[in-house]
Amino acid sequence: MPGDTSKVSFDQSGEEAVVPQPSRRKGDGTAPILGKGLDVGTANLLSGVQTRGGNPTVLSERNMFLEIPSEFRRNRQMLTKLNVPYVSYRDRLFVLGDSSFNLANMFGREVRRPMQDGFLSPDEQDAIPMLRFIVERLLGKPACPNEPVYFSVPAPSIDADNDTVYHQGVMEGLLKKLGYTPHPINEGHAVVYAELAEQDFTGIGVSCGGGMFNVCVAYKTIPAVTFSVSRGGDWIDQHVGKVMGIPRTRATDIKEAPGVNLTEPRNREEEAVVLYYRNLIEYVLKNLAQRFSLARDVPQFSAPIEIVVAGGTSLVGGFVDVFADELRRVEFPLKVSGVRRADDALTSVVRGCLIAAALD
Amino acid sequence: MKREDRRNVASVIEANTERITLKELAAKGKSHVRVISGRKVMQLIQAVVDEAIAQQVGEVTKEDRERIVQDATRRFQHVSRMHAETEALVRQQKDLLGRQQTQIKQLEKTQATLGKQLAQERRLSAEREKTARLHAETLEGAQSHLRETGERERRMTRAIRKLDQRLQNSRLTIDNYDREIDRLAGQVQEDVTLIEELQEHVREREHELQRMHGLMQALNEEVAAARARGTESETVSELRGELGEMRSFLKSLEERERAGDTTAVEALFERLHQKQAATKVEMESSFQARLDETLDHIGKALQAATAKPIDRRVEATDVVISKLFDDETDMESNLQSLDLKVSTAKQSILKSLERLKELRGSDLEEDPPEEVAGT
Numbered sequence: 095m096p097g098d099t100s101k102v103s104f105d106q107s108g109e110e111a112v113v114p115q116p117s118r119r120k121g122d123g124t125a126p127i128l129g130k131g132l133d134v135g136t137a138n139l140l141s142g143v144q145t146r147g148g149n150p151t152v153l154s155e156r157n158m159f160l161e162i163p164s165e166f167r168r169n170r171q172m173l174t175k176l177n178v179p180y181v182s183y184r185d186r187l188f189v190l191g192d193s194s195f196n197l198a199n200m201f202g203r204e205v206r207r208p209m210q211d212g213f214l215s216p217d218e219q220d221a222i223p224m225l226r227f228i229v230e231r232l233l234g235k236p237a238c239p240n241e242p243v244y245f246s247v248p249a250p251s252i253d254a255d256n257d258t259v260y261h262q263g264v265m266e267g268l269l270k271k272l273g274y275t276p277h278p279i280n281e282g283h284a285v286v287y288a289e290l291a292e293q294d295f296t297g298i299g300v301s302c303g304g305g306m307f308n309v310c311v312a313y314k315t316i317p318a319v320t321f322s323v324s325r326g327g328d329w330i331d332q333h334v335g336k337v338m339g340i341p342r343t344r345a346t347d348i349k350e351a352p353g354v355n356l357t358e359p360r361n362r363e364e365e366a367v368v369l370y371y372r373n374l375i376e377y378v379l380k381n382l383a384q385r386f387s388l389a390r391d392v393p394q395f396s397a398p399i400e401i402v403v404a405g406g407t408s409l410v411g412g413f414v415d416v417f418a419d420e421l422r423r424v425e426f427p428l429k430v431s432g433v434r435r436a437d438d439a440l441t442s443v444v445r446g447c448l449i450a451a452a453l454d
Numbered sequence: 455m456k457r458e459d460r461r462n463v464a465s466v467i468e469a470n471t472e473r474i475t476l477k478e479l480a481a482k483g484k485s486h487v488r489v490i491s492g493r494k495v496m497q498l499i500q501a502v503v504d505e506a507i508a509q510q511v512g513e514v515t516k517e518d519r520e521r522i523v524q525d526a527t528r529r530f531q532h533v534s535r536m537h538a539e540t541e542a543l544v545r546q547q548k549d550l551l552g553r554q555q556t557q558i559k560q561l562e563k564t565q566a567t568l569g570k571q572l573a574q575e576r577r578l579s580a581e582r583e584k585t586a587r588l589h590a591e592t593l594e595g596a597q598s599h600l601r602e603t604g605e606r607e608r609r610m611t612r613a614i615r616k617l618d619q620r621l622q623n624s625r626l627t628i629d630n631y632d633r634e635i636d637r638l639a640g641q642v643q644e645d646v647t648l649i650e651e652l653q654e655h656v657r658e659r660e661h662e663l664q665r666m667h668g669l670m671q672a673l674n675e676e677v678a679a680a681r682a683r684g685t686e687s688e689t690v691s692e693l694r695g696e697l698g699e700m701r702s703f704l705k706s707l708e709e710r711e712r713a714g715d716t717t718a719v720e721a722l723f724e725r726l727h728q729k730q731a732a733t734k735v736e737m738e739s740s741f742q743a744r745l746d747e748t749l750d751h752i753g754k755a756l757q758a759a760t761a762k763p764i765d766r767r768v769e770a771t772d773v774v775i776s777k778l779f780d781d782e783t784d785m786e787s788n789l790q791s792l793d794l795k796v797s798t799a800k801q802s803i804l805k806s807l808e809r810l811k812e813l814r815g816s817d818l819e820e821d822p823p824e825e826v827a828g829t
């Protein structure tokens with residue numbers, strides 16, 4: 095079985111990026127930091143707090159819910175016993191998060207998702223209340239009145255007619271009502287904050303989620319180009335399912351199975367997974383190249399920059415190799431020193447949010 | 455007859471008869487038997503001889519008779535011996551026959567066994583034949599199975615090829631989609647330029663309308679001055695001329711107007727034309743009202759054209775959110791009493807935080823990075 099690479103460096107003989115080493119001047123890092131981070135993803139919601147010293151504590155929940163048929167309303171105590179979070183609301187009973195996935199078959203109902211392709215789902219009537227319940231569960235009560243929460247928002251999609259204003263407005267409204275002071279932070283930018291300290295926050299952060307890919311090109315902490323594409327892990331599942339004639343959930347299982355490596359597919363299903371992964375990465379890179387050449391006021395990078403990928407979709411084996419491979423194929427306007435996957439790819443965004451909160 | 459002859463006859467009889475017990479006779483089913491003694495037999499022979507002699511030669515001598523008796527005895531003995539030999543022969547034959555019969559029986563037995571064996575053989579061979587047939591059939595089956603498998607494989611290969619084709623196609627579709635997006639992006643860019651042009655145009659128009667307003671004011675003042683000087687009618691005709699000019703100016707303005715709603719301006723012309731004779735003050739106020747109305751109209755139209763429907767949606771959303779938090783009476787949950795998936799991030803945020811603070815304190819004197827939307 096081929097090994098998984100988490101970093102690919104490009105040979106830039108003589109053009110090594112000068113990476114300033116951060117000097118540790120002040121702060122022993124043990125002081126409790128006020129403020130929370132919230133990664134609002136299509137597939138998963140994560141909240142983070144920085145406790146005394148050490149690494150942040152992260153709470154997570156799948157961004158999905160299930161409506162339980164009304165005849166089971168009386169079984170609420172049983173749900174509690176089974177450690178299944180529920181909300182009974184306006185004479186309807188909902189189960190939240192992971193558990194809804196497990197209970198869906200039992201009740202013969204489909205799980206529903208408050209978000210789609212990175213944004214609040216326009217077709218989901220119960221999206222806002224469900225999102226509220228999940229967020230409330232993850233954040234708990236504010237540590238002090240109007241505690242700041244930095245929450246991730248996607249950049250506008252280049253390929254979908256979604257609206258950041260509406261999405262952001264709803265999230266802000268919910269967080270305010272929960273007693274927090276909400277601050278949006280671009281999802282790709284959060285990755286830059288979390289992963290590019292050694293490069294002085296100069297480089298490209300790519301958040302590879304379930305509903306979308308978010309890209310942020312940053313120059314010395316400042317985002318120069320940000321955009322998103324409304325394709326992600328779900329898009330891969332959907333197309334693999336369609337082309338192989340299998341249900342989407344089965345495609346997800348194939349994709350997430352241990353041992354899958356994009357550089358060495360073992361069967362036709364995995365070949366389909368590779369095909370769509372490649373397609374998606376190529377799509378993102380082409381758009382990034384185009385964006386960069388179109389954008390005005392883009393900074394001139396003197397040295398080659400690094401690309402950091404994060405998010406669940408980047409976890410598949412061989413992702414970094416394929417990303418680097420596709421990068422070599424497109425005409426890319428920037429010199430890239432290497433591609434690397436964040437060490438803790440699933441918490442990158444929430445850590446970035448937390449950094450922004452701590453900086454406040 | 456001599457004693458010796460008599461003994462001979464007795465021994466002949468002895469030799470030619472069998473001794474049988476009464477029981478055996480009874481067993482043979484004989485209930486009555488005739489019994490003749492040996493002596494009686496001798497007497498019978500004597501009598502026979504005497505009779506024969508008397509018939510043939512009459513009175514014979516004692517010697518002759520002796521000789522004849524001897525001769526007869528000899529012949530009798532000879533016959534008896536022959537008889538005994540024949541009897542023995544018969545016995546031998548009987549023995550032989552008995553032996554042959556047992557042999558035959560044995561042979562029959564053997565034959566029966568052989569018959570059985572033969573039947574069994576036949577059965578076996580029938581079975582073997584059946585098996586062979588089965589084998590043949592199975593072979594045929596296997597062959598057709600092979601043929602089918604081959605066919606299936608070919609079908610699968612075809613299906614796979616089709617799938618491949620489909621994959622290619624979807625890649626193509628995706629490419630097309632990309633191109634379409636590029637095209638749409640181009641269109642959007644065009645639209646943006648158009649809107650910008652439109653805005654520019656509206657600004658121009660607004661400017662010109664303002665100028666006109668100034669002009670009208672000046673005219674008014676002139677009219678007032680003329681009135682004061684008592685030269686009203688001349689001034690009115692002059693004014694008419696100037697208004698005519700203004701009208702043609704407004705017409706040219708109208709021609710330049712492309713996207714905006716021009717009916718209001720047209721109505722304004724109409725109104726101006728009709729109200730030429732009306733008092734200047736009236737005219738002015740009416741013009742002002744129209745002007746305001748028009749400007750307002752244009753402003754609204756522009757707003758409607760460029761406003762995001764989202765603004766309205768966000769407003770509605772605020773209501774939804776408020777409601778969501780306001781009536782919590784019929785809400786019940788176990789969210790606060792259940793455990794959550796808690797983990798510790800494998801990476802610290804402190805390094806980033808320190809570096810950011812440093813950067814903010816030194817080389818970046820500006821505000822902390824503001825979120826900028828996509829360029």
Ligand SMILES: Nc1ncnc2c1ncn2[C@@H]1O[C@H](COP(=O)(O)OP(=O)(O)O)[C@@H](O)[C@H]1O
Binds near residue numbers: 303304305346405
């Ligand atoms: N090991 C894995 N290999 C491939 N894909 C994975 C793996 N684990 C999770 N994913 C995919 O990652 C996506 C969810 O990632 P996440 O970062 O939580 O997304 P989001 O930010 O949209 O909530 C899903 O599409 C899921 O299928």
